[in-house]
Amino acid sequence: MDELQRLEHLSLVSKVCTELENHLGLNDKDLAEFIISLAEQNSTLEQFKAVLAENGAEFPDSFVANLLRIIQQMKPEFLTKHASQESNLLSSETQVGQSNNETVEQRKIFPSLCLPDEEIEKNDQHRQEVDATMNQLEEL
Template sequence: MAAIDGFNTLQYLSLLSKVCAELESHTGTADKVLAEFIIHLARSSDNLHHFIDKLKDNDAHFPDYLVRTLFTLVHAVLIPAKTESETREEYSGSSSWKPLKKRISSPEKREAKQFTATGNLSSPDDDDEGDGLLHQEKGPWCSENFVQSRSLRRVQDVRKQLLTIMDRYKLDVASAGNNFTKVTKAIAAGFFFHAARKDPQEGYRTMVNNQSVYIHPSSALFQRQPDWVIYHELVMTTKEYMREVTAIDPKWLVELAPRFFKAADPTKTSKRKRQERIQPLHGL
């Protein structure tokens, strides 16, 4: 089998698929050209720090944990091309690898306590933890609130990356205090492509492709079921579930993404559509 830059074809395609999956999971896009560029940078880097420097030189800003994951993925298969039979065996093993996402611990006998703890962590309109939690990584607090310190360290990692980017571009860092609307609008500005509206029948419909989706049972909004939401990612199990959900005002979509959404014409829409008042500009 022909080799591609030191990989055999099957290895390269497998790696490209994994890098695209990581990018889509963490950035919302699976750009093949970007994935190939990242693979090139990682392969030409002697170590992680060298890889980070190359990303910065190309004005590419990713969270530290994502950078480490991408570098590890590339170098895990950075070996001389093997025979086709050897490659089949290697591929069968690598294809079974899946990134594990540790979640909040939930012993059955402590379900009621867990429900109370989850309520203490959340804004009433989203699944994100408050900034005050960033300084309580260890000790009994994590155990009592069913939170893993590793998850909080990841939050700190992302926050540090964002602060670095803001400092690079001379942006002011100011707290919104208890004004969660500002925070939620900022999230909506970045994830407007992941907007979904409540379906009168059941679940939700995504605004982009009218896909049927549902709020995940672990979400703080599962019982509330707000009319409009923004989600971070979709997880397919028995249904297509939205994870990391935030309630939004649909008017924000027109305000924050006017090239993608517009206010619906009340004279040309059904009664239900008039209640929604916005529609995507398909074809952009």
């Protein structure tokens, strides 16, 4: 599940970069990650505006509100911090059970990804046909 969280974070960074590009003409990944971290620490609009102003960001109010809304919608753990703290307190047995349940669910969702790789059969007749075709092309 860690990979999925990283992918969601990268998607969020990309979205914030796009918004910065559209509104300010800036396309800076580090700035986007900094803004996201400020939004994580300051979840209300007033706090977020104040922190941005303290750091020298003079963004329009509508843009600040839009950034905070995007960050909170694309990163839902802001709304459920308490739930994430409880999940950190789970015992190792429960975590193993959850990972097994997640694996079973993923196998149901993505059945074709659960199939083992098949060995490719080497067909001598096919290889001979390819060699003959290549020889004919070389003769031209």
